[in-house]
Amino acid sequence: MIAYFIRRLILIVPTFIGITIMVFAITRFVPGGPIERIIANARQMQAMHSSAGGSTGGTGSVAGAGQPLSVEQINRLKKYYGFDEPLLKSYFSWLSKVLHGNLGRSTRYYDPVWDIIKARIPISLYFGILTMILIYGVCIPLGIAKAVRHNSGFDNISSVIIFTGYAIPGWVAGVIMLVVFSSRFDIFPLGGLTSDLFSDLSLIGKIKDIAWHTVLPLLSYVIGSFSVMTLLMKNTLMDNLSADYVRTAIAKGLPFKKAVFRHAMQNSLIPIATGFGNNISIILSGSFLIEKVFNINGMGLLGYESVVDRDYPVVMGILVISSLLFMIGNILSDICVAIVDPRVRFNKH
Amino acid sequence: MKTMIISSLTKKRWERFKSVKRGFVSFIILALMIFLSVFAELLINNRAIIVYYNGHLLFPTYSEMIPGKKFGLDYDYETNYRALEKKFRKEKNGNWLIMPPVPYNPFENDLKKGKYPPFPPSFKDRHFLGTDNVGRDILARVVYGFRTAIFFSLILLFLNYSMGISLGCIMGYFGGKFDLFFQRILEIWSNIPFLYVVIIISSIVVPNIMILVLIMAFFGWIQMTWVMRTMTYKEKERDYVLAARSLGASDLRIIFHHIIPNTVSVIVTYAPFAISGGIVALTSLDYLGFGLPAPTPSWGELLLQGWTNMDAWWISSSVVAALVITLVVVTFTGEGIREALDPKMHTIYE
Numbered sequence: 184m185i186a187y188f189i190r191r192l193i194l195i196v197p198t199f200i201g202i203t204i205m206v207f208a209i210t211r212f213v214p215g216g217p218i219e220r221i222i223a224n225a226r227q228m229q230a231m232h233s234s235a236g237g238s239t240g241g242t243g244s245v246a247g248a249g250q251p252l253s254v255e256q257i258n259r260l261k262k263y264y265g266f267d268e269p270l271l272k273s274y275f276s277w278l279s280k281v282l283h284g285n286l287g288r289s290t291r292y293y294d295p296v297w298d299i300i301k302a303r304i305p306i307s308l309y310f311g312i313l314t315m316i317l318i319y320g321v322c323i324p325l326g327i328a329k330a331v332r333h334n335s336g337f338d339n340i341s342s343v344i345i346f347t348g349y350a351i352p353g354w355v356a357g358v359i360m361l362v363v364f365s366s367r368f369d370i371f372p373l374g375g376l377t378s379d380l381f382s383d384l385s386l387i388g389k390i391k392d393i394a395w396h397t398v399l400p401l402l403s404y405v406i407g408s409f410s411v412m413t414l415l416m417k418n419t420l421m422d423n424l425s426a427d428y429v430r431t432a433i434a435k436g437l438p439f440k441k442a443v444f445r446h447a448m449q450n451s452l453i454p455i456a457t458g459f460g461n462n463i464s465i466i467l468s469g470s471f472l473i474e475k476v477f478n479i480n481g482m483g484l485l486g487y488e489s490v491v492d493r494d495y496p497v498v499m500g501i502l503v504i505s506s507l508l509f510m511i512g513n514i515l516s517d518i519c520v521a522i523v524d525p526r527v528r529f530n531k532h
Numbered sequence: 533m534k535t536m537i538i539s540s541l542t543k544k545r546w547e548r549f550k551s552v553k554r555g556f557v558s559f560i561i562l563a564l565m566i567f568l569s570v571f572a573e574l575l576i577n578n579r580a581i582i583v584y585y586n587g588h589l590l591f592p593t594y595s596e597m598i599p600g601k602k603f604g605l606d607y608d609y610e611t612n613y614r615a616l617e618k619k620f621r622k623e624k625n626g627n628w629l630i631m632p633p634v635p636y637n638p639f640e641n642d643l644k645k646g647k648y649p650p651f652p653p654s655f656k657d658r659h660f661l662g663t664d665n666v667g668r669d670i671l672a673r674v675v676y677g678f679r680t681a682i683f684f685s686l687i688l689l690f691l692n693y694s695m696g697i698s699l700g701c702i703m704g705y706f707g708g709k710f711d712l713f714f715q716r717i718l719e720i721w722s723n724i725p726f727l728y729v730v731i732i733i734s735s736i737v738v739p740n741i742m743i744l745v746l747i748m749a750f751f752g753w754i755q756m757t758w759v760m761r762t763m764t765y766k767e768k769e770r771d772y773v774l775a776a777r778s779l780g781a782s783d784l785r786i787i788f789h790h791i792i793p794n795t796v797s798v799i800v801t802y803a804p805f806a807i808s809g810g811i812v813a814l815t816s817l818d819y820l821g822f823g824l825p826a827p828t829p830s831w832g833e834l835l836l837q838g839w840t841n842m843d844a845w846w847i848s849s850s851v852v853a854a855l856v857i858t859l860v861v862v863t864f865t866g867e868g869i870r871e872a873l874d875p876k877m878h879t880i881y882e
Binding site: 194197198201202205206209213343346347349350351352354355358359361362363365366367471472475476486487490491498502505506509510 | 554717720723724725727728729731732808812815816819820835838839842843845848849859860862863864867
């Protein structure tokens with residue numbers, strides 16, 4: 184089994200290279216990169232100068248018609264951003280920097296990419312962990328209750344509710360909650376994570392303020408996630424309840440409650456464990472749509488903004504982190520399954 | 533002569549689907565919504581359905597543009613039927629016309645003197661859900677947006693499924709190195725930030741609906757491929773495949789005549805969820821401004837308007853209501869199908 188996991192770990196390498204090289208290649212072929220942005224800025228400056236200065240600068244107007252920067256300047260910019268080398272060569276120089284822990288500098292803020300990402304991690308982590316606690320805390324008990332009272336009124340009504348929640352995308356729910364609770368009734372804030380006067384508040388005031396700002400985004404995060412896990416819990420528990428070993432347990436006189444919690448429950452948690460490892464990538468990446476709706480500066484919004492603004496080093500940096508987390512999460516999930524389910528053996532493929 | 537053979541199993545499944553009340557009712561509603569949206573021009577349009585003018589009956593909805601001169605008006609451009617209706621009523625010389633229930637099309641700006649849109653819902657103006665930030669009728673935009681979204685999703689579904697089913701089957705059936713290699717490709721593919729590519733392409737060309745479908749299909753086939761791969765992997769170990777093979781059936785015959793028919797229930801089960809996924813994806817892209825070009829009626833664009841103009845509660849609430857109703861109906865249909873195709877008979881202890 185250890186051999187199996189080692190092989191899985193080794194397979195991360197080609198996949199990781201494949202993912203990053205694809206995106207790296209795309210960044211090369213897209214119009215609107217950093218150099219074009221600088222050229223556009225320079226042209227704008229020049230236009231402003233020539234309109235303000237009138238007819239003073241004769242030389243400026245000659246160059247201003249087409250290209251504000253000289254060829255030499257552009258070449259220097261290309262060199263600065265590493266665009267002067269062939270694709271593969273600059274990819275591998277980027278890769279070797281990443282392996283040394285250097286993700287480069289943002290072309291938008293000129294800060295190191297890692298510092299930018301590091302500043303956003305706590306926010307995404309905050310929402311991710313809260314979401315996870317809420318989802319597991321609600322789904323497992325709810326799934327058990329639904330399985331035990333299968334086909335009752337409670338079961339049907341809760342099914343309708345969780346399926347409705349599943350149907351609504353979280354960010355759409357966010358928009359409507361903002362309109363209703365923030366704009367119309369003014370109960371919750373319009374977005375962000377803290378009030379303007381946050382730094383003046385006392386500690387308790389700060390906690391209250393954050394909690395007040397957390398309610399709506401958190402609801403948007405969790406609203407769609409209940410159904411899958413609750414139904415998984417319910418269905419596996421019901422499968423187990425109809426299995427022979429539970430029937431035997433009940434036949435020998437064990438109370439139903441004990442049969443559920445002592446015998447069926449443990450086995451029913453196995454499928455829940457399959458997805459557990461993937462939580463690490465979900466916790467960190469967040470949802471950029473929800474973050475955009477509520478104006479929360481998490482990882483998701485950072486990724487989105489950097490894509491829109493063509494901030495390639497940040498895009499690549501986030502990609503490195505998210506793809507690694509995703510692949511490690513998959514392996515962790517398999518390990519979780521192997522731990523909780525003694526029948527699973529990853530000997531052959 | 534039998535033109536279509538419906539196996540008893542299919543019939544049984546259909547009966548079972550009908551017995552799942554919530555799913556069946558949702559399915560009927562969904563079918564009705566799609567049907568009505570196809571004929572949306574007759575219900576929501578600024579062209580009259582029927583015009584009776586000087587002894588002639590005219591049906592402007594699907595015909596070519598009829599200039600105002602034809603009805604004795606003094607202009608050459610398209611007739612304003614709402615004004616014409618008022619004129620006919622005033623003249624009272626036997627001419628009449630029937631307007632659709634909502635006499636606006638999704639592109640026209642219904643502006644009022646001295647007031648700025650958005651206007652709240654008004655039965656008098658027949659803006660049943662109000663107008664948006666530039667004075668277009670919201671009901672019209674919601675309905676036409678629904679049509680775009682649902683057909684977008686259906687085409688997307690078809691493309692994703694053709695790709696996913698064929699590749700997934702090949703991977704699962706032949707296995708080995710081929711399978712391992714494509715597993716890596718799939719892993720890489722699913723990790724490429726899909727939004728990134730969409731933004732890139734929409735910065736080069738203005739995406740129309742076909743281009744957008746193709747981009748989405750480019751990334752959408754992965755899930756179905758995984759599912760089909762696993763299913764084929766399981767099915768090919770079963771005895772009936774072995775039996776078919778020992779009878780000398782070719783690989784193609786085994787795949788198309790034995791494996792795919794046996795996995796069809798899974799394929800069908802995933803379909804409604806794929807449709808709702810397509811609708812959500814299109815709405816999200818439009819909301820971000822990377823979807824269909826500007827005047828196209830779309831839910832995402834309406835949501836953005838509702839988000840930027842929160843005082844106009846009727847914008848966001850109508851589009852969210854439409855979205856929720858559609859997605860709930862699709863999801864319940866899907867749930868019904870799953871129950872019908874994969875009935876779980878459970879022992880229940882009393």
